[in-house]
Amino acid sequence: MSEDAAKSPRTERTIRLEILRQDGPGQPESKRWESFDVPWHPQMNVISALMQIQRNPVTAEGKKVAPVVWESVCLEEVCGACTMLVNGRVRQSCTALVDQISPEGEPIKLAPMTKFPLVRDLIVDRSRMFDDLKKVKAWIDLDGSHDLGPGPRQSQGNQDEAYPLSRCMTCGCCLEACPQVSASSSFIGPAAINQVRLFNLHPSGKMHAGERLEALMGEGGIADCGKAQNCVDVCPKEIPLVDSIAEVSRQTTRHLFFGWLLR
Amino acid sequence: MAQKTGTKSTTGKVRRVIVVGGGLAGLTTVIELCEAGVPVDLFSLVPVKRSHSVCAQGGINASVNTKGEGDSPRIHLEETVYGGDFLANQPPVKGMADAAPGIVYMLDRMGVPFNRTSEGLLDFRRFGGTLFHRTAFAGATTGQQLLYALDEQVRRYETVEVEDEKGIRLRGERMVRKFELWDFLSIVRDGTGRCVGVVAQDLKSMEVRAFPGDAVCIATGGPGIVFGRSTNSVINTGTAAAAVYRQGACYANGEFIQVHPTAIPGADKLRLISESARGEGGRVWVPKDAKEKRRGRDVPERDRDYFLEAKYPGYGNLVPRDIASRELFNKCFHEGLGVYNPKTRANEHEVYLDLTHMPKEVLRSKLAGILEIYEKFVGEDPYENPMKVFPAVHYSMGGLWVDFERRADGGLVRGSPRNQATNIEGLYAAGEVDYQYHGANRLGANSLLSCIYAGLECGPAMASYRSSMPSSAFDVASSVFDKAEERERKAYEAILALNGDENPYALHKELGEVMLRDCTIERHNGTLDAVLAKIDELEDRQADVGVTDTSAHANQGAQFVRHLANMLVLARVIAQGARARDESRGGHYKLDFEKRDDSAWLRTTLAMHDGVAEGRSQVRYVRGFDYALLGATVAVTDAVDVSLVKPRVRKYEAAGAASAAATGKI
Numbered sequence: 057m058s059e060d061a062a063k064s065p066r067t068e069r070t071i072r073l074e075i076l077r078q079d080g081p082g083q084p085e086s087k088r089w090e091s092f093d094v095p096w097h098p099q100m101n102v103i104s105a106l107m108q109i110q111r112n113p114v115t116a117e118g119k120k121v122a123p124v125v126w127e128s129v130c131l132e133e134v135c136g137a138c139t140m141l142v143n144g145r146v147r148q149s150c151t152a153l154v155d156q157i158s159p160e161g162e163p164i165k166l167a168p169m170t171k172f173p174l175v176r177d178l179i180v181d182r183s184r185m186f187d188d189l190k191k192v193k194a195w196i197d198l199d200g201s202h203d204l205g206p207g208p209r210q211s212q213g214n215q216d217e218a219y220p221l222s223r224c225m226t227c228g229c230c231l232e233a234c235p236q237v238s239a240s241s242s243f244i245g246p247a248a249i250n251q252v253r254l255f256n257l258h259p260s261g262k263m264h265a266g267e268r269l270e271a272l273m274g275e276g277g278i279a280d281c282g283k284a285q286n287c288v289d290v291c292p293k294e295i296p297l298v299d300s301i302a303e304v305s306r307q308t309t310r311h312l313f314f315g316w317l318l319r
Numbered sequence: 320m321a322q323k324t325g326t327k328s329t330t331g332k333v334r335r336v337i338v339v340g341g342g343l344a345g346l347t348t349v350i351e352l353c354e355a356g357v358p359v360d361l362f363s364l365v366p367v368k369r370s371h372s373v374c375a376q377g378g379i380n381a382s383v384n385t386k387g388e389g390d391s392p393r394i395h396l397e398e399t400v401y402g403g404d405f406l407a408n409q410p411p412v413k414g415m416a417d418a419a420p421g422i423v424y425m426l427d428r429m430g431v432p433f434n435r436t437s438e439g440l441l442d443f444r445r446f447g448g449t450l451f452h453r454t455a456f457a458g459a460t461t462g463q464q465l466l467y468a469l470d471e472q473v474r475r476y477e478t479v480e481v482e483d484e485k486g487i488r489l490r491g492e493r494m495v496r497k498f499e500l501w502d503f504l505s506i507v508r509d510g511t512g513r514c515v516g517v518v519a520q521d522l523k524s525m526e527v528r529a530f531p532g533d534a535v536c537i538a539t540g541g542p543g544i545v546f547g548r549s550t551n552s553v554i555n556t557g558t559a560a561a562a563v564y565r566q567g568a569c570y571a572n573g574e575f576i577q578v579h580p581t582a583i584p585g586a587d588k589l590r591l592i593s594e595s596a597r598g599e600g601g602r603v604w605v606p607k608d609a610k611e612k613r614r615g616r617d618v619p620e621r622d623r624d625y626f627l628e629a630k631y632p633g634y635g636n637l638v639p640r641d642i643a644s645r646e647l648f649n650k651c652f653h654e655g656l657g658v659y660n661p662k663t664r665a666n667e668h669e670v671y672l673d674l675t676h677m678p679k680e681v682l683r684s685k686l687a688g689i690l691e692i693y694e695k696f697v698g699e700d701p702y703e704n705p706m707k708v709f710p711a712v713h714y715s716m717g718g719l720w721v722d723f724e725r726r727a728d729g730g731l732v733r734g735s736p737r738n739q740a741t742n743i744e745g746l747y748a749a750g751e752v753d754y755q756y757h758g759a760n761r762l763g764a765n766s767l768l769s770c771i772y773a774g775l776e777c778g779p780a781m782a783s784y785r786s787s788m789p790s791s792a793f794d795v796a797s798s799v800f801d802k803a804e805e806r807e808r809k810a811y812e813a814i815l816a817l818n819g820d821e822n823p824y825a826l827h828k829e830l831g832e833v834m835l836r837d838c839t840i841e842r843h844n845g846t847l848d849a850v851l852a853k854i855d856e857l858e859d860r861q862a863d864v865g866v867t868d869t870s871a872h873a874n875q876g877a878q879f880v881r882h883l884a885n886m887l888v889l890a891r892v893i894a895q896g897a898r899a900r901d902e903s904r905g906g907h908y909k910l911d912f913e914k915r916d917d918s919a920w921l922r923t924t925l926a927m928h929d930g931v932a933e934g935r936s937q938v939r940y941v942r943g944f945d946y947a948l949l950g951a952t953v954a955v956t957d958a959v960d961v962s963l964v965k966p967r968v969r970k971y972e973a974a975g976a977a978s979a980a981a982t983g984k985i
């Protein structure tokens with residue numbers, strides 16, 4: 057079967073990774089940078105470099121250490137697991153191709169995201185993002201899974217609008233980049249707001265639009281967005297987050313004035 | 320909706336059941352259980368929204384017949400069992416084909432952004448092994464969209480409180496409790512052998528804990544990582560299936576592994592280019608001249624060999640995957656006609672998959688998701704250049720053996736506690752981890768369907784098992800759980816104490832290399848013997864592994880040692896099953912036994928774990944067994960139920976061959 061590794065020309069080139077490590081939550085004293093040199097190979101990405109460290113966990117100084125830990129699942133940028141800071145920029149590490157981020161063999165710096173509680177090394181705890189999806193009721197209120205025939209008819213135009221919004225993989229890039237999100241603020245962040253837009257667009261989802269908007273009207277809600285637009289620049293799925301925020305903002309204003317009347 | 324019975328055990332505890340795995344199959348099972356009023360504990364290695372199902376690209380089959388082609392569930396059934404070379408039990412396949420339109424409608428109602436026709440109906444495209452437009456899709460990220468829809472419904476149940484039989488809410492008791500980032504270790508069995516819970520490990524704190532459950536469903540997906548690199552996610556090690564197999568669950572048809580014809584070669588993963596590329600009109604070709612130096616896009620039509628279209632005029636580029644993969648393999652390995660690389664002066668193991676003749680706006684609206692992947696990882700624009708692809712391990716038709724109860728008309732008895740039941744009482748299985756729906760080869764876009772259908776059957780089956788069981792798992796003595804927990808804690812401590820010289824990741828790489836080379840598209844008994852010897856060697860060397868990480872947080876190294884041991888056990892089941900089956904059928908192909916042999920091998924391979932001798936796992940193949948369920952004994956044999964479509968020789972040269980019985984052509 058495909059043996060690309062075998063047929064690729066042998067090179068002695070190595071790639072240096074500098075990794076910000078910490079042994080566990082609440083152990084800031086163990087925070088340190090460690091360097092690793094791993095052999096270069098064609099089409100190498102940050103994950104395949106980390107896998108080489110797993111097979112040979114020895115630092116550039118020759119010290120045997122515990123292998124670096126990180127999260128990954130799909131390796132093709134659809135699951136959102138592998139988000140980290142690569143050379144200071146938040147992104148998925150599985151699509152971070154070594155030849156692109158280090159064309160001249162510059163060292164590659166890896167660090168965990170900073171806006172979420174640290175678990176260990178490159179792993180952080182993003183459970184707040186899943187909890188936020190509960191807060192905004194990011195679902196259709198289904199009557200049941202039994203066969204009730206087809207759903208409401210929708211135009212391809214509707215699909216064209218909804219599909220890009222529904223590709224959010226809860227990766228956390230947008231929260232990491234947002235200046236309003238921090239340990240001391242309760243701002244829900246752009247990802248959950250975008251989900252409100254998505255479900256309020258759906259013919260059956262619309263029926264519960266008010267509940268979702270109300271979840272965004274209190275403290276930590278949509279009004280906390282400072283419109284810095286950092287989020288949209290880092291979203292790997294190119295979700296129009298700023299448009300979503302503007303749209304949901306309009307909806308909340310309308311709901312505030314007319315929502316009670318319509319009840 | 321099923322009746323809510325016995326919310327609490329005699330000791331006053333809320334009677335929950337357990338689902339391990341939150342892909343399409345696990346999540347559907349959870350939804351069905353919740354609708355039946357049964358509270359669930361859901362375990363998953365990763366947040367369920369990141370499960371491997373998220374990778375599925377092309378779509379999900381249902382014979383809705385939107386295009387007026389005369390498609391029907393009857394034809395879907397026949398093409399599925401024909402595509403699977405008649406190894407699948409036909410009643411469950413009939414149940415699935417009949418339920419498919421309703422399943423796609425349910426997903427539509429859940430808000431999946433399926434592509435639409437101009438009238439606002441669901442759009443359908445073509446996939447392999449059929450001439451009908453039967454595949455519903457959401458761009459080229461259908462799995463992601465389906466997983467999200469089910470995930471959202473389950474999240475909704477996380478906010479719903481349990482009600483008892485009288486409709487009184489139990490404060491603080493939620494219908495669904497999630498244990499994400501937990502690794503399933505084993506099931507707990509009581510004195511009578513029933514499965515009454517699980518032991519799992521928290522992957523952040525490394526805590527080992529036993530959980531009671533009235534019934535347990537394993538929905539942990541496929542074992543692609545046994546082959547090192549594949550189209551699968553890195554978490555697909557098959558560890559949970561191996562663990563319950565070691566505890567006595569039967570593993571069926573393990574040797575049937577699907578190799579997908581079109582993936583992008585890569586060092587960490589072989590990324591899939593979905594069959595939908597061909598379904599939308601993509602064509603596979605190689606240059607006629609073995610030393611062709613022009614770039615793919617510059618090679619004129621007359622110098623191209625569209626070898627699938629030439630050999631299979633009826634189904635062309637959409638022949639089933641086992642056939643397409645063998646033809647690609649043949650072109651590259653035996654004929655040396657893979658795409659020529661002027662730099663290395665060699666014919667690479669690659670063929671062209673060409674979409675450049677298609678209108679760009681069609682590609683963007685229907686295939687953007689996969690074309691992005693190609694562009695990102697290969698760095699070439701697939702709208703302008705033919706893509707370079709090669710086969711890769713993709714899917715396991717084999718898996719945990721599960722039962723079904725058939726109706727006289729061939730469908731399944733809904734809510735029978737036998738549906739999706741393994742041979743261990745109280746243990747169920749659903750999804751890619753079960754062996755039930757695809758026989759010797761799976762048709763494209765039938766897996767998302769079978770996962771959801773299995774969940775739709777599994778939930779009600781578990782609910783009725785729970786309401787008929789004589790005593791609840793929550794009334795079993797706590798010492799049973801303490802013992803199980805202690806056993807697993809000791810096993811984990813033993814791993815942490817390993818201080819040999821072998822690196823588990825390096826051993827895995829060696830395993831993957833031999834499995835990939837010698838246990839996939841073409842198999843020979845000689846090389847299979849060598850594979851088995853290699854597995855012996857690796858099982859020996861595994862005792863000498865060193866664990867460099869003794870951390871009490873997120874210790875992935877120690878976890879991997881456990882997964883590696885389980886992968887070796889499954890590798891043996893796969894390779895030994897392949898060694899034994901001296902015929903060719905679907906995905907299992909032996910050059911020395913080129914024909915299908917129904918007289919000897921129209922039967923299910925049933926593998927039982929036979930203990931460990933000198934560090935090596937032993938497999939026992941059986942022709943049948945009895946298992947206990949709710950006081951009755953069920954007798955099982957390896958005979959395949961082929962009562963609905965009579966087996967015939969499988970051929971794809973002529974159009975309509977796969978549906979000839981249903982369309983009255985034979």
Ligand SMILES: Cc1cc2nc3c(=O)[nH]c(=O)nc-3n(C[C@H](O)[C@H](O)[C@H](O)COP(=O)(O)OP(=O)(O)OC[C@H]3O[C@@H](n4cnc5c(N)ncnc54)[C@H](O)[C@@H]3O)c2cc1C
Nearest residue numbers: 340341342343344364372377378503540750751764766767
């Ligand atoms: C790239 C790709 C594309 C595909 N495209 C299609 C397609 O277009 N159409 C189609 O029909 N099929 C497709 N398939 C096949 C299909 O995606 C899978 O067969 C299907 O998604 C499997 O779903 P599942 O629910 O059985 O398991 P998975 O989605 O694999 O989920 C398994 C779950 O089990 C959990 N788990 C596993 N082990 C443990 C453990 N030890 N402890 C706790 N939890 C555990 C995981 O965390 C996860 O939640 C594709 C497959 C691939 C690889």
Ligand code: SF4
Nearest residue numbers: 234281282284285287
């Ligand atoms: S626009 Fe700015 S403040 Fe608002 S969510 Fe985006 S990054 Fe945060």
Ligand code: SF4
Nearest residue numbers: 224225227228230291
């Ligand atoms: S909106 Fe974009 S950046 Fe934010 S979580 Fe979703 S996919 Fe990631």
Ligand code: FES
Nearest residue numbers: 131133135136150
């Ligand atoms: S591993 Fe899934 S996005 Fe990178």
